[in-house]
Amino acid sequence: xxxxxxxxxxxxxxxxxxxxxxxxxxxxxxxxxxxxxxxxxxxxxxxxxxxxxxxxxxxxxxxxxxxxxxxxxxxxxxxxxxxxxxxxxxxxxxxxxxxxxxxxxxxxxxxxxxxxxxxxxxxxxxxxxxxxxxxxxxxxxxxxxxxxxxxxxxxxxxxxxxxxxxxxxxxxxxxxxxxxxxxxxxxxxxxxxxxxxxxxxxxxxxxxxxxxxxxxxxxxxxxxxxx
Amino acid sequence: xxxxxxxxxxxxxxxxxxxxxxxxxxxxxxxxxxxxxxxxxxxxxxxxxxxxxxxxxxxxxxxxxxxxxxxxxxxxxxxxxxxxxxxxxxxxxxxxxxxxxxxxxxxxxxxxxxxxxxxxxxxxxxxxxxxxxxxxxxxxxxxxxxxxxxxxxxxxxxxxxxxxxxxxxxxxxxxxxxxxxxxxxxxxxxxxxxxxxxxxxxxxxxxxxxxxxxxxxxxxxxxxxxxxxxxxxxxxxxxxxx
Ligand SMILES: Nc1ncnc2c1ncn2[C@@H]1O[C@H](COP(=O)(O)OP(=O)(O)OP(=O)(O)O)[C@@H](O)[C@H]1O
Ligand SMILES: [Mg+2]
Numbered sequence: 001x002x003x004x005x006x007x008x009x010x011x012x013x014x015x016x017x018x019x020x021x022x023x024x025x026x027x028x029x030x031x032x033x034x035x036x037x038x039x040x041x042x043x044x045x046x047x048x049x050x051x052x053x054x055x056x057x058x059x060x061x062x063x064x065x066x067x068x069x070x071x072x073x074x075x076x077x078x079x080x081x082x083x084x085x086x087x088x089x090x091x092x093x094x095x096x097x098x099x100x101x102x103x104x105x106x107x108x109x110x111x112x113x114x115x116x117x118x119x120x121x122x123x124x125x126x127x128x129x130x131x132x133x134x135x136x137x138x139x140x141x142x143x144x145x146x147x148x149x150x151x152x153x154x155x156x157x158x159x160x161x162x163x164x165x166x167x168x169x170x171x172x173x174x175x176x177x178x179x180x181x182x183x184x185x186x187x188x189x190x191x192x193x194x195x196x197x198x199x200x201x202x203x204x205x206x207x208x209x210x211x212x213x214x215x216x217x218x219x220x221x222x223x224x225x226x227x
Numbered sequence: 228x229x230x231x232x233x234x235x236x237x238x239x240x241x242x243x244x245x246x247x248x249x250x251x252x253x254x255x256x257x258x259x260x261x262x263x264x265x266x267x268x269x270x271x272x273x274x275x276x277x278x279x280x281x282x283x284x285x286x287x288x289x290x291x292x293x294x295x296x297x298x299x300x301x302x303x304x305x306x307x308x309x310x311x312x313x314x315x316x317x318x319x320x321x322x323x324x325x326x327x328x329x330x331x332x333x334x335x336x337x338x339x340x341x342x343x344x345x346x347x348x349x350x351x352x353x354x355x356x357x358x359x360x361x362x363x364x365x366x367x368x369x370x371x372x373x374x375x376x377x378x379x380x381x382x383x384x385x386x387x388x389x390x391x392x393x394x395x396x397x398x399x400x401x402x403x404x405x406x407x408x409x410x411x412x413x414x415x416x417x418x419x420x421x422x423x424x425x426x427x428x429x430x431x432x433x434x435x436x437x438x439x440x441x442x443x444x445x446x447x448x449x450x451x452x453x454x455x456x457x458x459x460x461x462x463x464x465x466x467x468x469x
Contacts, residue, residue, distance in 0.1 A: 123317035123376075126278055127331035127383060128306035137330060142321040219321055219363055 007189050013180050020176030021197050027090070027172060028159040028205065031097035035158070036151075038098060039105025044135065046110055057106065064103035070164055072096055077168045093162070093170035101158045108150045112143030145217050152209040156202050163198075173197060230289070231256045231387055231418050232277060237286035239272055239442075246272045248442035249286070254387075254420060259413045261429035261450075262422045264439035265464060270422040273439065274389050277420070278309040291386050303335060310380030310388040314395050316372040318364040318379070324351070325360045328379045335383070343382075350378035354408045370401030374408055381412075388412070390421040406432075426453060426465075438464065 010017075045057035064072065073096045080087060087095065116139050124138045144151070166175035177194040181187040214221055230253040239247035246269045254260055262270050275281040276288060279295050279302060288295035291308040319327050328350055329343035338346065351357050354374035364372055373393055380388060390409065394402040406428050413419055413432050423429060429436050430450040438446040438461045446452065446461045456462045 117315075117317070119313060119315050119317040120319060122280055123311075123313060123319075124331075125280065125302075126306055126309070126311040127379070128303045128335040129331060130303065130334075133334050137334070138319060142319075145321060217321075219323075223363060223365070 003188070005189060006186060007193075009184050009186050010180065010189055010193060013184070016176050016180060017173070017193060017197060020171065020173035021201060023090070023170070023176075024159065024162055024172040024198075025201060025204075027094050027097060027162050027165070027170070028155070028201075030094050031101055031158060031162070032155045034094075034098045035101035035105050035155070038102030039109050040140065042102060042106030043110035043113055046106065047113060061103045061106050064100055065107070069096075069100055069161055070167060072100055073165060073168060089168060089170050093165035093168060093172070096165065097158060097162055100161070101154065104154050104158075105151065108147050108154060109140075109143060111150075112147035113139050115146055116143060145220070148209075148213060148217070152206070155209070156205050159201060159205060160198060173201075229256065230254060231258075231291055232420065233287075233289045234273075234277075235287045237273075237276060237283050237288060239269075239276055239281060239283045246442050247276070247283070250439075250442070250444055252437070252444055254418065256386075256418055257416045258434050259417075259419045259432060260421065260435050260437055261433035262420060262437045262439060263424070263426070263429060263464070264445075268439040269442040270439050271391050274311075274391050274420060274422055277387075277389060278306055278311055280311075307335065307383060308386045310383060310385035312373070312376050312380055312388065312390045312393045314392040316364075316369070316376045316396075318372055318376055320364050322363075323360075324356070324362050324364070324367075324375050327364070327375060328382045331379070331383050346382045347378070350382040351375075353381060353411070354378045355404075368401060369397050370404045373397065373401075373405050377405075377408055377412075387418045387420070390419065390423070392422055392424065394423070394425060429453065440464075 042057045042061065046054045046061070048054050076096045076099065077092050080092065120138055121134055124134045129137070162172060163174040165172060166178060169175055173194060177190050181190045184190070219225070232252070232254040234250050234252040237247050237250040238245065250269075250273055262273070264270050272281060276283050277290060277295065279300070283296055286296065290305060293300055293305045293308065295305060319330070322330065325344060325347045328347040329338075329340075332338040332343045332346055333340065347360060348357065351360055354377050356371060356374055356378065359367060359371060359375070364375070367375065394405050397405060402425070406425065409419070409421070409428070410432050421428070421433065430453055433450055436448060436450055436452055437444055440460045446456065446458050453465060456465055
């Protein structure tokens, strides 16, 4: 067996690869922000004393975490279109990502919130802070700091999983690669290139999260505590 | 004599357990009251009812003119008048000393940043920790953390301060520095309710000592009462303590 690599055949598709990678990055960025918001709301909901609210959030988390992402994509994509909601493919793909990552983020954030000692909340209450202020200043910020590594690796995983949205023809990196192989028949080379592009995106993302941590968590920076 | 804190026949249950069984108590402006008693006698619970960290089942509590027992009471208004310091300091670990102290003035009273900073400087000067203003809690000793917690409370300019065994987690040397700060506050005219195991402090600094037993105010009197207990329960308690 002897295989002759021919990367030259892919040269003319560089702009396509790059635009696919850019789309993946954009999807990831939007889904990270929205997923974090959903995750935080979900964590607060699950900690609520109102049984219906914590039950609802719990059901969402368990439903998402115990079904395959591909099925969630089809469920949302075809479900929406059969009730007459027509979203652009990219928006639908991002929606599935947000719903998926929101559930995982919710669990991570909740675990972080549960580590905040009750005494700190009581101290804040006795200082006159409101429920919302306590959540923001005393619970959420240190909780996010504590679970930051778990949170960011979840977002990197999500970026990699976004590859599956090629199944509904979102024009992200994997879908672009699929198109290129069907024209060039250079599958091996194409997927090597794509693998390296995903790797580069992952490194880029980790760098961005590291930079963000430097800005968000001054105590870590000052005391040199590793994340 | 107008009472700043006044409890009338306060009952508090946790489930079936009645922890406060009719506590009646008046504390005047500027008075320093030491609350002593066995573990489980309801000292912390009584304190926590005063700033409504716990909700009572019956009776009335008036604090600085606020009806604490009234479910409609605006808690933020009450808690601006009542400071509380805990055994476990409960500083916010992700915030600097300055941020710990300025958080409540800025959030609750909308004090501008620069003004809040000078509040923090002023409060830290009172507890002798001006040089620690930009440190993080984990960089401080237990005694220093507790003094910061006191400063954090002081910065809200409370009319009454509650202390719940604030030196119990400290070794004797650090206990001394915290007690000195509290003594300074007492001499400055602050109204204080101090749950403590420090009999020396109770005797020396308190205007009045309250001995709680089984959820009741069992015996009360000036510091000298510790030298001449009237009830056998207080006698036992003091004997066990020495
Ligand atoms: N949140 C709670 N739920 C149930 N029981 C409680 C709760 N808080 C206190 N208790 C019970 O109430 C009783 C009085 O507790 P409290 O903390 O007021 O005692 P204390 O006098 O402060 O004791 P210590 O000296 O040990 O601090 C105890 O029996 C305790 O177990
Ligand atoms: Mg106690």
